[in-house]
Every structure is written in C-alpha cells, then in structure tokens.
Amino acid sequence: MQQLDLDPAELGNMDNLRPKLRQMLQKHLASVENLNDKQLIDKLIEKKIEPKSKSHPAFIMNHPTIMSPLAKSHS
Secondary structure (H helix, E strand, O other), X not given: XXXXXXXXXXXXXXXXXXXXXXXXXXXXOOOOOOOOHHHHHHHHHHHHOHHHOOOOOOOOOOOOHHXXXXXXXXX
C-alpha cells in the first residue's frame, strides 16, 4: 500500500479513507462519487501501480482484505 501513499492501518477505517481515495482519483477519472470502496481501491491500483509494472497483469502481494474475501489479514 506504500506505492499508493496509504498506511495499511488506514484500510480499517473506510469512513476516513474514502475522501482521500476520491481525492487521489479525481485527476484520473471524470466521476468518483458513484464508486464503492472496493472500486475506489481497484481504480487507484489500476492508475498508480499497474502502469509501472513490467508484466501485465500485476501481481499484488498483501492485497487488502476489502478487495477479496480470500485475502489474508496481515495485521
């Protein structure tokens, strides 16, 4: 999550994190108000991490649990 300029502890409180995610995405997307929490994180990864990856699709370790019910918690 450091590539996204996010502290993993912030993921536990989406009410505080949601405005920050929307602000980070506003320069990349026309509208961010309709996106749910999972979509916000997914779009942020799509815009900030995947373009830097030399192989596509990018393999993300320590995936946030909000993104997948199969993701492990590393806290």
